[in-house]
Amino acid sequence: MAKVSQRQIVAKIDPSDADAVEAFSPGNNADGTAYFAQATGGEITAAVEKVYDGGQRFPEVLCATADVGDITLTRHYDKDRDSAFLAKIRHHIGNVFYTVTFSELNCDLESLSNMRQYNNALLVGLTEPDSDASSGAPASYSLTFSVGPITALS
Numbered sequence: 068m069a070k071v072s073q074r075q076i077v078a079k080i081d082p083s084d085a086d087a088v089e090a091f092s093p094g095n096n097a098d099g100t101a102y103f104a105q106a107t108g109g110e111i112t113a114a115v116e117k118v119y120d121g122g123q124r125f126p127e128v129l130c131a132t133a134d135v136g137d138i139t140l141t142r143h144y145d146k147d148r149d150s151a152f153l154a155k156i157r158h159h160i161g162n163v164f165y166t167v168t169f170s171e172l173n174c175d176l177e178s179l180s181n182m183r184q185y186n187n188a189l190l191v192g193l194t195e196p197d198s199d200a201s202s203g204a205p206a207s208y209s210l211t212f213s214v215g216p217i218t219a220l221s
Contacts, residue, residue, distance in 0.1 A: 075172045076182070077102040078140055080210070083164035083187050091156060091163055094148035104207070105141040106169065109185070109214065112136070135214050137192075138167055138185065144196040144206040153208065156193065163190050167212055188212035 079101045082091040095101050113133040117126035142149070156163060167185040170178055192211030 071171060075174070075176070075179075076106070076169060077172060078106040078138075078167060078169045079103065080140065080165040080167050080188075080212075083166050091152075091159070091165075093142075093152050094145075096148070102170075103140040103142045106138065107141075108136050108138040108211075109169075109183075110136040111217075135185070135217065137211050137213050138188065139192075139209050139211045140167070141207050141209045144208050149208065153193070153195070156190065156210075160190055160193055164188060165190060165212060167214065184218040185212070185214040185216075186218050188214045 077100075080093065080103075084091075093101060111133050114131045116129040116131065118129060119126045164187045167188045169182045169184070171180055171182050173179045189212060190210060191213045192209070194209040194211075196206035196208045198206070
């Protein structure tokens with residue numbers, strides 16, 4: 068079974084509202100893809116309650132509902148591609164929804180299959196590109212999404 072590198076797992080976003088597609092769509096990369104450079108989060112956890120009856124050495128564990136953590140997508144800032152997009156969404160943090168799709172690529176970085184998808188993910192954060200006069204590293208920005216359930220993909 069072949070291992071997959073981190074660069075083979077990519078994420079993209081699409082506006083959930085069909086009427087907002089043009090206004091709230093990020094631009095494509097130079098190669099025509101809309102993938103972000105980094106993706107973090109989306110961990111699934113469930114809070115549990117441990118109940119100790121008097122004299123018990125080990126607790127009884129009560130189940131709870133699962134929760135999916137926020138997802139943060141990071142992209143290197145390109146003025147031509149990103150400036151208009153960031154200017155539009157800057158004022159809509161907290162009230163615009165996206166579909167966040169994670170895909171697995173093959174070794175040639177060609178689309179292989181979708182891994183997971185989060186529908187109606189609310190954009191809850193924007194981290195603007197940082198500046199540093201002594202650095203030549205690429206500037207990047209991040210978008211943070213609050214998500215609900217994972218959509219099953221076939």
